[in-house]
Amino acid sequence: MSSEVIRVENLSKVYSTREGDFHALDKLSFAIEEGGFVSIVGPSGCGKSTLLQLLTGLLEPTSGQVLIDGIEVRKPLPEKTGVMFQDATLLPWLTAEENVAFPLSLCGTDKKESQRRARDLLKLVGLGDFINHRPAELSGGMRQRVAIARGLVRDPRILLMDEPFAALDEQTRFKMGEELLWIWQETRKTILFITHGLTEAIYLSDTVLVMGTKPGRIIEVIPVDLPRPRTFEMISSEFFGKARNRIWKLIQEEAEA
Amino acid sequence: MRLSVLLGAQTGFFLLLAIVWESISRLELADPRLLPSFLTVLGVLGDLLTQRDFLMDLGITGLEVGVAFIIAAPLGVSIGFLLGEKLFLGQILSPMFHFMLSVPQSIFLPIFMLLLGIGFLEKVVFGVTHAIFVIIVTTTAAVRTVPRDYVTVARTFGATPRQIYLRVYLPAMLPVVMTGLRLGMIFNIIGVLLAEMDASRAGIGRRLFSWGEGFQLDLLLAGILLVSALTIIINEVMRYCEHRAARGHVA
Amino acid sequence: MSKPSLIRYAILLALIALWFLVTAMEWVKPIQLPPPAGLWAAWQADGSRFLDAFALTAAEIAVAILIAWPLGIGVGAVFGSLRAVSAVASAILGSLFAVPAIILYPLFIAWVGMGPESKVLFGVIAGFFPIALNTLSGVRQVDESYVTMARAMGASRLQVFYRVVLRLALPSVISGLRIGTALIMISVVVSEMLASFGGLGYMIAYHRTMFDTGHVYLGILMALLTVLTVNWLLSMLESHFSKWQERGADL
Numbered sequence A: 001m002s003s004e005v006i007r008v009e010n011l012s013k014v015y016s017t018r019e020g021d022f023h024a025l026d027k028l029s030f031a032i033e034e035g036g037f038v039s040i041v042g043p044s045g046c047g048k049s050t051l052l053q054l055l056t057g058l059l060e061p062t063s064g065q066v067l068i069d070g071i072e073v074r075k076p077l078p079e080k081t082g083v084m085f086q087d088a089t090l091l092p093w094l095t096a097e098e099n100v101a102f103p104l105s106l107c108g109t110d111k112k113e114s115q116r117r118a119r120d121l122l123k124l125v126g127l128g129d130f131i132n133h134r135p136a137e138l139s140g141g142m143r144q145r146v147a148i149a150r151g152l153v154r155d156p157r158i159l160l161m162d163e164p165f166a167a168l169d170e171q172t173r174f175k176m177g178e179e180l181l182w183i184w185q186e187t188r189k190t191i192l193f194i195t196h197g198l199t200e201a202i203y204l205s206d207t208v209l210v211m212g213t214k215p216g217r218i219i220e221v222i223p224v225d226l227p228r229p230r231t232f233e234m235i236s237s238e239f240f241g242k243a244r245n246r247i248w249k250l251i252q253e254e255a256e257a
Numbered sequence B: 001m002r003l004s005v006l007l008g009a010q011t012g013f014f015l016l017l018a019i020v021w022e023s024i025s026r027l028e029l030a031d032p033r034l035l036p037s038f039l040t041v042l043g044v045l046g047d048l049l050t051q052r053d054f055l056m057d058l059g060i061t062g063l064e065v066g067v068a069f070i071i072a073a074p075l076g077v078s079i080g081f082l083l084g085e086k087l088f089l090g091q092i093l094s095p096m097f098h099f100m101l102s103v104p105q106s107i108f109l110p111i112f113m114l115l116l117g118i119g120f121l122e123k124v125v126f127g128v129t130h131a132i133f134v135i136i137v138t139t140t141a142a143v144r145t146v147p148r149d150y151v152t153v154a155r156t157f158g159a160t161p162r163q164i165y166l167r168v169y170l171p172a173m174l175p176v177v178m179t180g181l182r183l184g185m186i187f188n189i190i191g192v193l194l195a196e197m198d199a200s201r202a203g204i205g206r207r208l209f210s211w212g213e214g215f216q217l218d219l220l221l222a223g224i225l226l227v228s229a230l231t232i233i234i235n236e237v238m239r240y241c242e243h244r245a246a247r248g249h250v251a
Numbered sequence C: 001m002s003k004p005s006l007i008r009y010a011i012l013l014a015l016i017a018l019w020f021l022v023t024a025m026e027w028v029k030p031i032q033l034p035p036p037a038g039l040w041a042a043w044q045a046d047g048s049r050f051l052d053a054f055a056l057t058a059a060e061i062a063v064a065i066l067i068a069w070p071l072g073i074g075v076g077a078v079f080g081s082l083r084a085v086s087a088v089a090s091a092i093l094g095s096l097f098a099v100p101a102i103i104l105y106p107l108f109i110a111w112v113g114m115g116p117e118s119k120v121l122f123g124v125i126a127g128f129f130p131i132a133l134n135t136l137s138g139v140r141q142v143d144e145s146y147v148t149m150a151r152a153m154g155a156s157r158l159q160v161f162y163r164v165v166l167r168l169a170l171p172s173v174i175s176g177l178r179i180g181t182a183l184i185m186i187s188v189v190v191s192e193m194l195a196s197f198g199g200l201g202y203m204i205a206y207h208r209t210m211f212d213t214g215h216v217y218l219g220i221l222m223a224l225l226t227v228l229t230v231n232w233l234l235s236m237l238e239s240h241f242s243k244w245q246e247r248g249a250d251l
Ligand SMILES: Nc1ncnc2c1ncn2[C@@H]1O[C@H](COP(=O)(O)OP(=O)(O)OP(=O)(O)O)[C@@H](O)[C@H]1O
Pocket: A015, A016, A017, A022, A024, A043, A044, A045, A046, A047, A048, A049, A050, A051
């Protein structure tokens, strides 16, 4: 018995559009071990977000299936998967604390308990002093931290992230990566992380899945054999450079094809 | 293309409404004295449109609405433009016009009747006061939406003030001003019709009111149909112009 | 206080002073514009009748609001969230809004009589469209990504709608309520002016035909104050609920 928490089997998604059927994903298969940190990179439009929506249960596959903890996903399972997108989509009239507690309020958790959890998580993401701030009073990076806390509030085992730091400036982005690694180590979640940043992908992950386009599929699985904790110096190591060049070349070829 | 889809759907909706109305009468679901059938009403409308005195009344209303608009539009746009440009004056007066816009003009009708008597002048002035505030306020808003950068860029290219007005301000403001004019027109029509309904001797509004009092529902509905159709057409045509003026504008 | 608003108060005072002056010097006939004391005299003579009339008008307005608000919000919310038809629904509601509701009033009198029912019905029709239109466009403009996020967090359809979509559309809904409610109030008063046996509008119209000018102006003043008060309350509500929106603008 392996400790796979995510299993994707022959997953295909066809969008029917006015111009005809569009094969966004074609027979994807992969699995992610419990506690793993896996990144997905690939050219724009290769179906990364589609894949994430299928994993969340927001979309239905055309064929194949997604299994979480061995159970087929048919609708969102917020108690098993927390989600985060490029846009923090915090509700603007709620405070940071209320935003984090929002998923709990949807399933009728006791108010005191929700509050306590939301505060703990805001402390975890370093926003202990901002619990009563509204989104408009927070910086972009802080908003993404609130979104991370919200993604964790129902204590899911999996965190699915679609380009969560893409809208941030480079320095903030790097810092958020560090923070995410720390949270990952603290909470032992399984993370699937979609990004366009190759350095980010390699730096954060155990494994990088490289996707090809038209139709969307996985073209290579690249294990990242770098020790943890990761350090800034590793980025200039030989292994790191080689891995990055390899992924870069794969994506270039795909984009030209 | 999208526009034609919308237009088609709107036409479809009104056709559906007509069919429902006709079916209600055919199925005898309503007292025909209270709701004559659609086709009956359409026939009555056809007759009305050949009657000289009815056309005269229609013409009077049209004239009142037209004159009121011809006064209100240039006046409102000029005042609005001045308020948007001359900043201090604008700061003093703009909130007052905003306030006037939020005050429903209709309530002042009896005052207009006392001050001006009942007749053409009173109705036109009443139409003007209904229309003008919305035109002023939107024009002022339009001036303020012209990006300062446009003017700066035009200046650096050595544009004269005249050129700046004609080539920069006017096109940039046009779509919003057109919206103001359209709303002004709608309010204007409301004002004139209301004035006609309340103690007047002529005009379509008077007709509608006396048909209602006399329980002549076929005539009343024919009149309602006609006025509705005319106002919808005016509104749609002006909206189309707005659309055209907005083309090439980025949000 | 800022300089422009000081000047505005000065203008207001000047107008009131002008009123005193003009009537004291009898530059206008008292039958057209009464001196301020004329209003006071009217209040002393008929104050309790004015209060009774006000009570009736207020009751009609309240009933019309109780019907028009939920109806407008409901229709707007439903059609706003049906992505496939919301553009068409908005176009249809928009063109119906252009039809002056006042032309339907004679029909309502014929259908339900001159009592409060026709006033309420007219008020509801007048207020419905802006409420529905604003709700519709507010709901339509809600960013799809909020919906996606809420669904991913396990919100049911109903929860997505109530806790996210409607709440995001709220500023727009409330501004619709503000416009719609002003229209309801004014329509009720105007309909009383046109044909009825009670209410503030009736008092105004009746005394106009009697040339009791003090009574006319007193009635108008009371109606105006009512509209302004309710308007003010609703704009407080509006700014309360759109506070986060303004601050959110500077991402
Ligand atoms: N609802 C839809 N209907 C039709 N086609 C769609 C739909 N959603 C996505 N697509 C298409 O499917 C393809 C994959 O889209 P997806 O958003 O998953 O790509 P992505 O890899 O996330 O791209 P990016 O890196 O730019 O975010 C794209 O070509 C897109 O145009």
